[in-house]
Amino acid sequence: MSLTIRNNKEFGEAVRRARLKQNLRQVDLARKASVRQALISDLENGTTSAKLDTVIKVLAALDMDLSIIPRCKAAFDPVKY
Amino acid sequence: MSLTIRNNKEFGEAVRRARLKQNLRQVDLARKASVRQALISDLENGTTSAKLDTVIKVLAALDMDLSIIPRCKAAFDPVKY
DNA sequence: TTATTTTATACGCTTAATCGTATATATTGA
DNA sequence: TCAATATATACGATTAAGCGTATAAAATAA
Numbered sequence: 217m218s219l220t221i222r223n224n225k226e227f228g229e230a231v232r233r234a235r236l237k238q239n240l241r242q243v244d245l246a247r248k249a250s251v252r253q254a255l256i257s258d259l260e261n262g263t264t265s266a267k268l269d270t271v272i273k274v275l276a277a278l279d280m281d282l283s284i285i286p287r288c289k290a291a292f293d294p295v296k297y
Numbered sequence: 298m299s300l301t302i303r304n305n306k307e308f309g310e311a312v313r314r315a316r317l318k319q320n321l322r323q324v325d326l327a328r329k330a331s332v333r334q335a336l337i338s339d340l341e342n343g344t345t346s347a348k349l350d351t352v353i354k355v356l357a358a359l360d361m362d363l364s365i366i367p368r369c370k371a372a373f374d375p376v377k378y
Numbered sequence: 379t380t381a382t383t384t385t386a387t388a389c390g391c392t393t394a395a396t397c398g399t400a401t402a403t404a405t406t407g408a
Numbered sequence: 409t410c411a412a413t414a415t416a417t418a419c420g421a422t423t424a425a426g427c428g429t430a431t432a433a434a435a436t437a438a
Contacts, residue, residue, distance in 0.1 A: 217366060217367060218299065218364040218365065218366040219364055219365050219366075220362045220363070220364045221353070221362075221363045221364060221365060222353060222362070222363075223350075223353065224349055224350065227349060227365075230365055241413085241414060241415085242414075242415065242416095243414080243415090251396080251397090252396075252397065252398075252399095253414090253415080253416095254396090254397090254398095254399095254415090254416080254417080254418095255395085255396065255397085256415095257415060257416055257417085258395090258396095258416090258417095260415095261416080264394080264395065264396090265348040265349045265350040265351075265394080265395080266348070266349050266395075266396095267346040267347070267348055267349075267395065267396085267424080267425080268305055268308060268346045268347050268348075268349065268352055269305065269346040270346075270395080270396085271349055271352075272302070272303060272304065275365055276368075279367065279368045280365050280366065280367055280368055281301045281302075281303070281365065281366050281367075281368050282301070282302045282303075282363065282364075282365055283299040283300055283301045283302060283363075283364050283365070283366055284299065284300050284302060284311055284356055284361050284362065284363055284364070285298060285299040285300075285361065285362050285364055286298060286360065286361055286362075287357075287360045287361055287362050322383085322384065322385085323384075323385065323386095324384080324385090332426075332427090333426075333427065333428075333429095334384090334385080334386095335385090335386080335387080335388095335426090335427090335428095335429095336425085336426065336427085337385095338385060338386055338387085339386090339387095339425095339426095341385095342385095342386080345424080345425065345426090346424080346425080347425075347426090348394080348395080348425065348426085351425080351426080
């Protein structure tokens with residue numbers, strides 16, 4: 217139950233999905249996270265590389281957490297060969 | 298196998314732990330991530346809120362990924378009561 | 379201790395995030 | 409279609425990230 221984020225665009229898409237799933241407007245999310253509606257718009261469209269502070273605030277407002285995970289090594293699977 | 302990051306300090310600590318585990322100096326990590334050694338120092342000490350771009354670059358250089366996860370609801374566990 | 383290596387700080391500079399505010403442009407509902 | 413709502417864009421101002429380049433300070437090794 218985790219979604220990997222490799223760039224601003226993927227982050228924006230994840231935010232938008234989560235926001236819509238909770239039936240929030242950008243302005244609602246903005247208020248919860250103490251930022252401007254315009255910023256939410258920018259983030260969702262991936263037109264800005266938000267500060268870690270901001271990323272965490274917005275995710276928190278969506279009841280989500282940021283986490284780091286080891287990059288899976290794509291272990292060799294003999295069954296597949 | 299994931300570590301939650303709630304602020305700059307926690308991010309910095311995670312970076313430092315991962316770097317040391319791989320026996321890298323700040324300057325080594327800096328080169329891999331294409332940033333300055335001074336920036337790695339700042340990040341590890343939590344004295345700056347890096348841009349998402351930077352966070353992802355540094356984690357990638359450490360073979361780690363950023364991910365977002367739903368905040369666990371601390372489900373009621375009857376066994377505990 | 380002394381030399382070497384590593385990390386932290388400093389300074390001026392450039393670029394970018396974020397703000398407040400406002401408005402243009404969708405999108406949706408009646 | 410028209411009005412209401414939601415999202416995207418704009419603009420100037422402020423704050424902060426990140427740079428290059430040193431160097432100070434701390435940690436490690438000899």
